Amino acid sequence: MLDNIKPKEATAIINSLLGGVVPKLGVQHITVGRSPEIEAFLKSLDEVKNGHSMVKFWIGDFGSGKSFMLHLLNTVALKQKFVVANADFTPDNRLYANDGKAVALYSALMDNIAIQTKPEGGALATLLEKWIEQVLTRTAETHGIALPDIRDAQHLPKVQAAIMRTIQELTDVGGFDFGTVVMKYYEGYITDNDLLRRHALKWLKGEYRTKTEARQDLGVREIIHDLNYYDMLKNFGRLFVSLGYSGFMINLDEAINLYKISTAGMREKNYEKILTIYNDCFQGKVSHLFINFAGTREVLENERRGLFSYQALKSRLETNKFETAEVRDFAQPVVRLLPLTHNEVFVLLQKLKEIFDFNYHTTLAVSEADIHAFMEELFNKPGASEFLTPREVIRDFLNILSLLRQNPGLDKQKLFGDLQIRDERPDESAVDALLDGIEVL
Missing domain, CATH: 1.10.8 (Helicase, Ruva Protein; domain 3)
Known part of the structure; x- marks a missing residue:
């Protein structure tokens, strides 16, 4: 019954599940009852490969397998040659903020970038170097320089010009600084200057907190922050596609932490950001991007705190009224995860x-x-x-x-x-009462 499972995958599965969390590796070996969802997901991936973009909301009760589903989507997307990034919403990671919590979400995504050869994450440097090698090859051909010689210091200006030109073609917002940092990474790459490469990666991962520090280390005027990180995600998506990847898939779990934001104004700003992403994807303003959100029914349907409290989202995310447990519509943005039989x-x-x-x-x-x-x-x-x-x-x-x-x-x-049933669900009524009290204050 086991299908080519590796020892590393078996250990990850057993240890993770004993700890009550979803394994990062091997989820395909323990998948049951989700064939229709996966089949529909594969069709969506094909659309994204062809230049469309997609947003899906995976909704289910506590413990129903939402996080498992996202990990399974990762495995499927990596095999379809997508670049994948994952992050959880937390009290310190969100879509909109003015105190560093949005760029913290971006940094978490950058840390977790995965490709098929590096499924556990940490693939950003690998992708950058692969892209730089492509630029080197094209530059050598354009100028009639032998490929082994193109890395010589005398040709550095030619390569830097090619990097900047290519970045400008790929980016909409922040292209100059983005290109400058990639050039610095290349400079460190060919001169074995690890410190310069680390500084460049730090900037690209949104880890600089002041412009002064970034200017001292890299000579750039801007940094990635709460208000421009989404543009940088789109820039990276185009970069990955230019490398030959099918697209860029981003998975965002634990949406309950947006629901728990105590101030109505800040919560609404986060929902407004979801609306922006949704509209960008379905109106064709961005290509080859697939974003998945996972949350409970309360996160979606609660009309005081959930996504349905934001009317523009409610009108887009309401379930097909003709759908039943037997007749499912997987083409709609919201996919409800039914319990396993x-x-x-x-x-x-x-x-x-x-x-x-x-x-x-x-x-x-x-x-x-x-x-x-x-x-x-x-x-x-x-x-x-x-x-x-x-x-x-x-x-x-x-x-x-x-x-x-x-x-x-x-x-x-x-x-x-001796088995006992325990109610492991969070007490949402208590959470609501506490948050309502905070909001009133």
């Missing part, structure tokens, strides 16, 4: 048992009948229908496997009987 959960637990055995080089005496017994015990507990999430089912199952591996004599049935 019991059969799908059973298949998932079977896969996890195999991966667990593979990871620990063991063969636990846990049969299909035992998995059925585990599920029957768990799903028949009081409160299961209301509180039980895939995250809790997976964690309980792996915890039992872990105990059985280290204590082979334990009674499985007794372990199943």
Whole structure:
């Protein structure tokens, strides 16, 4: 049943799921019940490859698999030759701010840039050097210079001119400083000046906080900040496409942290930024860009704090009124993640048992009948229908496997009987009451 899983992937899957988080590697090996969503996503990727742009909102209850879905989208997009970047919204990372919290989100995305050969992130330097090599090759051909000689210091002005010319063609806003920094990176690249390269990367990742410091280190007039970071993301998207990549996909998880912004004005500014991105993508103002947001139903539908509190977004994101649980519309911007069926959960637990055995080089005496017994015990507990999430089912199952591996004599049935249902969902009513109090103050 295991399909070419690597030891590194197996370890990442087991350790991450035991810790209650989604693994960065190997999610394709534990995917069940999401075939229609993935098929629709592949069609959307094809549209973005052809020059369109897309925004999707992945909406589901707490623990329903939103973060898992984003990681799965990563895996699929990387195989389709997309550049991918991921970040979570946090109290200190948001789309709009005037105190550095928006550029902090940008910096997190830049740190997590991934390509198929570097799926865990940190691929920005690799992509820059690949692009520079392309410029070197074209410059050598244009001037009739042998490729090994083009890196000589005497040809530096020719290469710098080519870099700046190409950057100006690719960028709309901030192109001069963007190009100057890339030239500095190239200068450090051919002269083995690691400090200069680090300064250039620092600027490109939005980590300079003052213009004075950036001017001293790189001779540029501007820095990436809260108000221009989105333009820089679009610049990078064009750069990646010029390298031959299919497009640039950005995944933004934990949208609950936008919902939790305590001041109505700031929350509205963040929703306004989502609207700007949405309009840019669907009106054709930007190409080859795919942005995914993930959040709970409350984040979407709450008319006091959620996206629906911003009328322009509500009118765009309301669900197709003809959609049902059986008849789905995956072409619309909002994709609702329905709970896994019991059969799908059973298949998932079977896969996890195999991966667990593979990871620990063991063969636990846990049969299909035992998995059925585990599920029957768990799903028949009081409160299961209301509180039980895939995250809790997976964690309980792996915890039992872990105990059985280290204590082979334990009674499985007794372990199943000791299972308890816990409500792991955040108390949204308490959150709302607290935020309402803050807002009133």
